[in-house]
Every structure is written in C-alpha cells, then in structure tokens.
Amino acid sequence: MFSKNIVLVGFMGSGKTTISRQIAQHLGCPVCSLDDMIEQEEGASISRIFTEKGEAYFRQVEYRVAQKAAKEKGVVIDCGGGIVLNPDNITVLKKNGIVFFLDADERSVFERVKDQTHRPLLNVPDPLARIKELIGVRRPLYQRAADHIILTSGDQWKTACDQILKLAGVA
Numbered sequence: 001m002f003s004k005n006i007v008l009v010g011f012m013g014s015g016k017t018t019i020s021r022q023i024a025q026h027l028g029c030p031v032c033s034l035d036d037m038i039e040q041e042e043g044a045s046i047s048r049i050f051t052e053k054g055e056a057y058f059r060q061v062e063y064r065v066a067q068k069a070a071k072e073k074g075v076v077i078d079c080g081g082g083i084v085l086n087p088d089n090i091t092v093l094k095k096n097g098i099v100f101f102l103d104a105d106e107r108s109v110f111e112r113v114k115d116q117t118h119r120p121l122l123n124v125p126d127p128l129a130r131i132k133e134l135i136g137v138r139r140p141l142y143q144r145a146a147d148h149i150i151l152t153s154g155d156q157w158k159t160a161c162d163q164i165l166k167l168a169g170v171a
C-alpha cells in the first residue's frame with residue numbers, strides 16, 4: 001500500500017476523472033474528487049455556484065476543500081481544472097502528494113467536452129477559442145505544479161493509468 005496521495009491536475013477534458021477511477025480501482029483506494037466535495041459542501045451543482053455566487057466564491061470553496069483533501073493519505077485526488085490558479089492549493093496538495101499533470105491538446109479537449117454542458121467556463125459561443133485561450137494561460141502553471149507530465153491527447157490517455165502507477169512506485 002502507499003501512503004502518498006496521487007494528485008491529478010490538468011485542463012477540463014484531459015481525462016482526470018476517468019484516470020483517477022482507474023487508478024483507484026487498481027489500488028483499491030478511494031478517489032477524492034474536489035468538484036464533488038465542493039458540490040456536497042455547497043449543496044449545489046458547480047454550474048449553479050458559478051451562476052449564483054460567481055467564480056471568485058467558487059475558488060474560495062475550492063481552496064477550502066483542497067486543504068481538507070490534502071490531509072488524506074493514500075487516496076487519488078481528482079482536482080478541478082482551475083486548481084493551479086491558486087499556488088497555495090498546489091503547495092498543500094504536494095505536502096503528501098505526487099502531482100501528475102495530464103496534458104491533452106486543445107483539439108482532444110474540445111472533442112471530449114463539446115457535447116457536455118456542466119462546465120460553466122466552456123458554455124460560451126466559441127468553446128474551442130476559449131479552450132485555446134485558457135490552456136495558453138494555464139499550461140505553464142500545470143507544468144510548474146507537476147512532478148510528472150503524462151500525455152493524454154487522442155488515445156494516449158489509455159496508457160496513463162499504467163504510467164502513473166509505475167511513476168508512483170505502486171505498479
């Protein structure tokens with residue numbers, strides 16, 4: 001068994017949720033989804049939190065749940081795509097966690113999210129342009145946060161779980 005957490009960061013649609021479940025199933029450990037924790041704490045969906053209280057409020061709740069999740073041991077932490085916007089989130093998650101940046105290109109992200117409606121930041125007339133803009137800003141932040149970078153464009157995501165288990169020393 002491992003005592004460190006496996007922390008997945010990356011843009012929306014980079015495969016965090018699918019891959020965190022695969023890892024957890026393999027290790028028989030829990031997944032800690034920060035988005036789920038936020039929704040539970042607020043008793044509202046992420047879309048509703050954004051609409052009714054705004055993004056700044058959402059980021060405060062995200063900070064609080066990141067502090068809470070970082071106290072866990074031996075879990076997989078599935079972070080929302082904006083976790084890197086506050087460097088304090090990464091500092092605390094790294095205390096007992098290995099951070100993996102799931103790096104998917106803009107086109108792959110677009111293909112995966114284009115028919116979904118639950119991500120308020122992408123509910124815009126030109127989601128591909130928004131994806132490009134946000135990834136442009138965030139990629140350096142993900143890179144800085146990462147202990148390891150795992151490529152998840154196209155079909156690459158299929159080998160991500162194995163790579164992460166090996167790099168975390170738990171394969």
Ligand code: S3P
Pocket residue numbers: 010011012013016035046079080081082083118119120121
């Ligand atoms: C966000 C990503 C979402 C969610 C919220 C904001 C972001 O999580 O936290 O909609 O800023 O990139 P996923 O990356 O799991 O979709």
